[in-house]
Amino acid sequence: MSRNPRYDILFDSVPIGPVTAKNRFYQVPHCNGGGYRDPSAVAEMRRVKAEGGWGVVFTEQVEMHHTAEITPFIELHLWDDEDLPMLAKMSEGIHEFDALAGIELAYSGVNGPNLYTREVPMSATALPIRTFTSDPVSAREMTKRDIRDLRRWHRNACLRAKKAGFDLVCLYGAHGFGVIQHFLSTVTNHRTDEYGGSLQNRGRLMKELIEECKDAVGDRCAVTLRLSLDEVTGELGFSNSEARDLIAMHAELPDLWDLAHGSWEDCSGPSRFREEGAQQELVRGIRELTTRPVVGVGRFTSPDLMVKQITSGTLDLIGAARPSIADPFLPKKIEEGRIEDIRECIGCNICITGDTTMSLSRCTQNASFMEEWRKGWHPERFPVRGPSRSVLVVGSGPAGLEAARVLGERGYEVVLAEGKAEIGGRVTLERKLPGLSAWGRVVDYRQYQLSQMANVEIYLESELNAEQVLEFGFEHVAVATGATWRRDGVARYHVIPMKTDPATPVYTPDDLMAGNLPSGKVLVFDDDHYYMGGVCAELLAVQGAQVELVTPAAYVSEWTRNTLEQATIHAHLVRLGVQVTLNRGMMRVDGEAVKLACVYTGSVTEREVDAVVMVCSQESNNALWKDLVFRADDWKESGITSVKVIGDAQSPAPIAWATYAGHRYARELDEPDLGDALPFKREVVVPEKGFRLAGPS
Ligand code: ADP
Ligand code: SF4
Numbered sequence: 001m002s003r004n005p006r007y008d009i010l011f012d013s014v015p016i017g018p019v020t021a022k023n024r025f026y027q028v029p030h031c032n033g034g035g036y037r038d039p040s041a042v043a044e045m046r047r048v049k050a051e052g053g054w055g056v057v058f059t060e061q062v063e064m065h066h067t068a069e070i071t072p073f074i075e076l077h078l079w080d081d082e083d084l085p086m087l088a089k090m091s092e093g094i095h096e097f098d099a100l101a102g103i104e105l106a107y108s109g110v111n112g113p114n115l116y117t118r119e120v121p122m123s124a125t126a127l128p129i130r131t132f133t134s135d136p137v138s139a140r141e142m143t144k145r146d147i148r149d150l151r152r153w154h155r156n157a158c159l160r161a162k163k164a165g166f167d168l169v170c171l172y173g174a175h176g177f178g179v180i181q182h183f184l185s186t187v188t189n190h191r192t193d194e195y196g197g198s199l200q201n202r203g204r205l206m207k208e209l210i211e212e213c214k215d216a217v218g219d220r221c222a223v224t225l226r227l228s229l230d231e232v233t234g235e236l237g238f239s240n241s242e243a244r245d246l247i248a249m250h251a252e253l254p255d256l257w258d259l260a261h262g263s264w265e266d267c268s269g270p271s272r273f274r275e276e277g278a279q280q281e282l283v284r285g286i287r288e289l290t291t292r293p294v295v296g297v298g299r300f301t302s303p304d305l306m307v308k309q310i311t312s313g314t315l316d317l318i319g320a321a322r323p324s325i326a327d328p329f330l331p332k333k334i335e336e337g338r339i340e341d342i343r344e345c346i347g348c349n350i351c352i353t354g355d356t357t358m359s360l361s362r363c364t365q366n367a368s369f370m371e372e373w374r375k376g377w378h379p380e381r382f383p384v385r386g387p388s389r390s391v392l393v394v395g396s397g398p399a400g401l402e403a404a405r406v407l408g409e410r411g412y413e414v415v416l417a418e419g420k421a422e423i424g425g426r427v428t429l430e431r432k433l434p435g436l437s438a439w440g441r442v443v444d445y446r447q448y449q450l451s452q453m454a455n456v457e458i459y460l461e462s463e464l465n466a467e468q469v470l471e472f473g474f475e476h477v478a479v480a481t482g483a484t485w486r487r488d489g490v491a492r493y494h495v496i497p498m499k500t501d502p503a504t505p506v507y508t509p510d511d512l513m514a515g516n517l518p519s520g521k522v523l524v525f526d527d528d529h530y531y532m533g534g535v536c537a538e539l540l541a542v543q544g545a546q547v548e549l550v551t552p553a554a555y556v557s558e559w560t561r562n563t564l565e566q567a568t569i570h571a572h573l574v575r576l577g578v579q580v581t582l583n584r585g586m587m588r589v590d591g592e593a594v595k596l597a598c599v600y601t602g603s604v605t606e607r608e609v610d611a612v613v614m615v616c617s618q619e620s621n622n623a624l625w626k627d628l629v630f631r632a633d634d635w636k637e638s639g640i641t642s643v644k645v646i647g648d649a650q651s652p653a654p655i656a657w658a659t660y661a662g663h664r665y666a667r668e669l670d671e672p673d674l675g676d677a678l679p680f681k682r683e684v685v686v687p688e689k690g691f692r693l694a695g696p697s
Contacts, residue, residue, distance in 0.1 A: 001337035007303050009310050010334060014055075014293055014317055017214075017222030017255030019167045021100055021317065023055040024310065025331040026295045028258065029104040029170065029226070030321035031060045032370055033354025033361040035074035039086040040683060041360070042076070044373035046101075047093030049324055052379075053331030056317070057094045058102035059087075061172055064157040065150075068108040068179070070131070071116040072358050078105070078157055084164045091165035102168035103161045104226065107150065109179035110139045110188050122146055124182045124189040124196070124205075132356070132561070147195065147205065150179070154209050155216045162217040169221050171209055174228040174260035175267060180206045181228055184246070185238040203246055210253050222255035229282040231262040240282050244289065251290040258319065259283055259296040265564040267297065268322070271347025272435035272531075273568050277305055280314065287313055295319040301326075301344040303334045325351050326365040328379050340448055344441045349563035350656040356562040364442060364656035367402065367663035374680040377667065385411040386670020388641065392417065392474035394464055394624060397425020398655050399647025400480035401446040402662030408453040410666065415474065416456065419463030423447060425482050426648070427655060429513040434538045436531075442655060466627035473639040478665055479625040480658075483618035483648035485509045489586065491527035491616035493552045499588040500612075506589065507613045512536055518611030519545050523594055525586040526551040526615045529558040530654065533615040534569045540613070541576040548579040548607065552599045556580055586612075618652035625649060 003011075011023045027049055034042045042060070050057050062076040063069045069077075077083050091101035110123035113135035121129060121139040129137045142150070154171070161169050173180030182188040183205045189196050195204050206225070213223045227246075231237035247257060261267035261279055269278060277298040287294045293316035300306050301323045309315040323330055326345035333341050343365050354361025354370070363369040368377035391407050393400045396418040404416040422428050424443035431440035450456050469477055485508035489498030500506055507518050509532050522545045526533025534557040537549040549556060556573060560566040573580060587595040587604065594607045625645040628635075635643070646665045647658040 003335050003337045004339075007307060007334050010303065010306055010318070010331075016100075016168065016224070016293055018218065018220055019100055019222050021055040022098055023053070023331060024306075024317045025054045026056040026317040026319050027054045027058055027324045028260075028295065028297055028319040028321050029058040029060050029102070029172075030325070031073070031075065031352070031355035031361070033074060033357070033359050034370060035060065036077050037074050038360060038370075038374075038683060039076065040089070040681075041370055041373040043086070043090040043093050045370055046090055047096065048372050048379065049328045050094040050097035050099035052327075052329035053335060054099055054324060054328075055331070056100045056102055056168065058104055058168070058170065059090060061104050061106035061177065062087075064105040064107055065153045066117045067114070067119040068106075068112040068121065069114055069117055070108050070112050071114070073355055074358050075106070078103075078160055081160065084160060087161075087164040087166075095165065100167040101165060102170055102224075103164070103166040104170040104172050105154065105157050105161070106172040106177060107154070107179040108177060109182045111177050111182075113137045123179065124191055127188060130176065130188070141191075144193075150205075151208055151212055155212050158213045158217045158221070158223070162221050167221055168224055168256075169213060169217060170224045170226050170258060171206075171213065171254075172226050173206060174226045175264040176228070176231070176262075177264070178226070180209065180225070181238065184242075185231055185233075186236045187231065187233050187238075199242055199245055200249065203250065207250060207253060214255075224256040224258050225254040226258040226260055228262050229259050229279065232266060233262070244286060247286055248289045252292060254292060256293045256295060256317075257286070257290060259286065259294060265567065268349060268352060268564055269568075270349045270563060270565045271299070271438035272565065273572070274299070274347070276300060276302065277309075283314055287315065293317055297321065299323060299345060299347055301330070301342060303339060322347065322351060325361070325363050325369055328366070343445050346439045346441045348439060348655070349565065350654060352564055353562040356564075362656050362660060364654075364659055365445065367660045371680070374682065375667075377663075382406060382409040382667070383671075388475040388670055389413050390474045391415075391476040391478065391669065392469065392472060393478045393480060394469070395419075395425060395480035395482055395647075395649065396423035396458070397480060397482050397647060397658060398427055398442050399649070399658040399662040400425065400478070401443065401450070402659040403478050403480060403646065403666045404456055404662075405446050405449050406663055406666030407669065408450060408456040410669075411455065412669070414456040415472075416450070416458045417462040417464050418458065418460050421461050423458060423460070433513065433535045434542060436535065439655070442659065464624065466624060466631055469624070469628060470631065470634055470638040470640070475639060475641050476669060477628065477640060477643045479622070479628070479643065479645045479649055480647045480662065481621040481624055481649040483620050483652040485614070486617055486619050487614055489525070489527070489614050489616050493527045493585040494616075498586065501589055501591045503591040504589045504594070504609065505611045507611060509536055509613070509615055512539060512613065517543055517545075518613065519543070520610030521546045521608065522548075522611045522613060523586075523607055523609045524549045524613045524615060526553075526557070527585075528615045528617060529553055531557055531560060531569075533557060534560075534573060536613055536615055537573055537578045538576060541573070541578050547577070548581060549573065550581045550584050550586060550596060552583065552585040554582055556582070618648065620649050620652060622649050
């Protein structure tokens, strides 16, 4: 198939300073939780994106000098020449597919607590460090000499970046993370010298840095600027109109303007609160201020919307982080006329949790993300099937669907049996909850893929028991039967069932998703701490219930701090009239009253309510798997060689865990058993001076 001529414009080449991007697909810098700890994993992930057709592929933020670093977060380093080989490996991989390699240089200033290097942070103005965790550290004000040093460090970093083979050097002045923004913004710049005050003065450092970087490497590298479009910080701060004034003032200064929103939370808003192309208004008209190319982001996954960005004169290049994570082959699929094969990002922000939990990013839609090197998983290529042929997958939630898809790709004969009349499991239910409709893409993508495979059959309304599974006689059985929300309050606050009184009805999220909604005064007890408690409160409030959300945590939907949406959720619930009660556990449900206890003092308060919704924990639906294990002696006669339980049926977790479990099951079927060996590669530090183990083995 060839591409639709409607999309030709997306494949125009675009000159950027001394280099030329082969098309308009621009993977903007994004974190991945790997950074300096897992650089080969990062390099391979970027290489795969270049293979997938992105014209420009960037690193994440690279800490360009040791006096500004953001420990505990794990990014890349460019502290001295020792960092060059690893960075060169990255750019080489990107060049293999004729993409341009970009590096984003970050000097964290007032955003860098320097917990690792123990250097005293410095920034435009002396202020406490501004981080997610409010570290008890302050930045000192930069002297003129410091500014001269900073300029030299940038020059050196650019020269190193060039040596490492990068084609674009981006100076980071966005998301509140880069020193350029700290100087531009009146929130963080209170200087009275020529670097403070007027916009021209606040932009002086930016101008000097760009000019000097161009002077150092501009013969071969484009020097670009990543700028925040609007800090959204009230009266103080770098507003959208100031951003426009600045761009007009320095229109031709950088080789490209890379436009991001204000904070990272704003820029990477989840689909629950932000639509595709949400930054449109902030970007509109900026392109007319400059002849330099302009790139912007907006969780773009629709090629038509991308085309509109170009033809309307809004952007020159389509910036993407999350869409390139969910589908590294997005450009290739458009080019090859395979629009239906695009695995669209669902905007859940699970990928961001890799960075915020300092682990390794995972993606709900793309289970191979950050496993490209560790496990050799390619997002579009799968090993052909092993010696066995047939697999029965029971349950069509995200785990079962992904298992069936990858097994199908590998060439197995697959039957997917689903008890309900519709596929999708929890996603089919959760996509109907407020704000979660885009999550349905987890099902839609897989449903279409499965419909294209002659070797996969789906049977609906087929709730199977062990006897039936044994009768069918498939060689392998994957049990992906999901989980059920508990009604008894067991989670973290209660580890054994809570005392309840039948006079007060107790609901679970499953009841709500089935359309069984309580009314009147409803208390939602959230001891789960991810999105479900807040979403249930929202659902009920919108239906007119008088809702109080009670949680033992210090934050509403506490874990969503990792997905950058916690503050938005809290504000959203308050606006909907939900009463938020933090730091309170629910002791028991007595008739029409509920007893709450302060988690710190134990002081007890009572609430009279009509109903309680328990958003506590989920219990695996593993009865079928247990029955099959119990009947292991019968497998041989039925021709069964393996029965595995995967996804929520094994252990409840977010959807990304389920797609990963399904993917892994399908990848590893018939593969050699690794026994006790580590199931992934990692990078191990070698001691200095060739230390060898001399002891007895
Ligand atoms: P996961 O997140 O692990 O994929 P889900 O709860 O989303 O799990 O999906 C599990 C699916 O399995 C549901 O659609 C459910 O209807 C289905 N299911 C559960 N038990 C059976 C069974 N015995 N036979 C067929 N389908 C089942
Ligand atoms: Fe998109 Fe979610 Fe994947 Fe991130 S984890 S790329 S938000 S689907």
